[in-house]
Amino acid sequence: MKAGTDKRAEAAPKEEKSSAAEVTVDEARQKEGGVVTETVSERQLAESIRVTGRIVLNENQTWRVGAIIEGRVVQVFVNAGDRVKKGQVLARLHSHEVHEARAAHANARTELARLREQERHATRVRDRARRLYELKAGSLEQAELAEAELRNVQAGIRQAETEVARTRTHLVEFLEIEPQDPGHHREGAHGDEDWVPIRASADGTVLERKVSIGSVLQPGQEAFVVSDLSSLWMIAAIGEEHFGRVRPGMPVQVTVQSHAGRAFPGRLERMGEQLDPSTRTLQGRILLPNPHGLLKPEMYGDAELQLPSRRAALFVAETALQEVKGQTVVFVRVAPTVFEARAVETGRSVNGMVEALSGVSRGDQVAVRGAFLLKSQLLRSSLAEEE
Structure with missing residues (x-):
């Protein structure tokens, strides 16, 4: 077996760190163990730049909900982690401004009613002055004064109507409470109609709850x-040497430790304007769709920025990779019954295939099934030689 190895080693140049270990398995055993080989293929691979980054909240889809008036929290309905809908009440406040706003609205309504009654009186006075003037029993000055008084009252009505609408809008749309005091609870008691709601601005998840009952906001x-x-x-740190090749809009593939082997597609949205003087990097903001919630804020990950240029690369199936004595190896068929374990350096993974940066050549036959059988045979042979 060793004599054949030297001859093949001379015919097939390899990287210095490639292993020259071989294993012999007859064809019957290969069939029984399901050994299947595939040819190392060359593919065109988009060039990329690998950077690291931290996943954070999308600030365009994050809302910091707070109080619109001073008040004391009397009810809290949600906790961190709860899913909420747009408009859902998260908490309620008791505030003295509610009573002040209702009083202002009531005063505006009272003033409007007074002016309307005054308008009816001024209309009667104006009509009487007109009739007297037409009968030559009154002066033109008296008729004009009555007309002016009516117009003044009508102007006051328009202002009062505006004030009623303003105070009502403040209550209904701003404070989101009824304009009139319900008046059906016992003295000193309060109901939901008296409390100002704090509502969710949009559908989402409550990430932080910063209040409890009794808190004053x-x-x-x-x-x-x-x-x-x-x-x-994802906020990625892009090295200064890459600035000339990176542009907003570039596709990105993000990987995280908790989902090894899975890439999450994204897009580079924008580049920062200020260089970090200590790291010589520029922040790039990557938008990451997260429909299934697998990615979490504050995760760290790697991002591959996909460049428009392409290069040729050799690929082997992921199933061909085996771990032997701390090295990643593949088994290359060098004769019908002989396989050579070669150490390989791997690169990017694409659809179940792994880029082989070294260790194999185009056209090599690599075991993609049954590689574990070959590994076991190799380890047994190694143990036997040591003995």
Whole structure:
């Protein structure tokens, strides 16, 4: 067996780190063990740039929901991790501004009613002054004064109507409560009609809850963080040497440790404007669709930026790869019953195929099935030689 090895080693040049170990398995045993070989193929592979990055929330789909008025939290309905719908009530506030706003609305309605009654009186006075003037029993000045008074009252009505609409809008659309005090609870009691709701701005997941019952919130203070996790961002660090080849819009393949062997497609949305002086990198923002929620904020991963140029590359099936003594090897058929274990350096994975950067040549026959049988035979032979 060793005599044949030297002759083949001279005929087939290999990388220095390739193993020259061989295993002999007769054809019957190969058939029984399901050994199948395939030819190492050459494919055109898009060139890429590999960078690292951190997955974060998509700020365009993240909402920091807070209080619009000062108030005390009296009800909380959700916790971190809950799914919510747009408009869903997350919490309710008790605020003195509710009573002040209702009082302002009631005063505006009262003033409008007073002016309308005054308008009816001014109309009667104006009509009487006109009749007296037509009968020569009254002066033109009196008729014009009555007409002017009516117009003043009507202008006041228009202003009052505007004030009623404004105070009602503040209550209904801004505070989201009924304009009139319900008045059906016992003295000192309050119902939902008195409490200002804090609502979800959009469908999403509650990521943070920053309040509890009894918390006092100021206008604009953040109470909840809600995010739609169906898409995320990756902030990638792009080296200075790649700036000339990277452009927004480029396709990206992202891999993370928790889903080894799976690539998540994305797109480079934009490049930063300021270079990090310590790392000499520029931040690139990658948009990552996440329809099944497999990616999580704060995960770290690798991103391959797909360049428009292509290069030739050799590929072997993933099933051909075996681990022997700390090296990744494939078994190359060098004779009908002889396989040589060659160490290979691997690159990118594409649809069950792995790029072979070294160790094999185009046209080599590599065992893609039954490779474990060959590995076992090789290890037994090694043990026998050691003995």
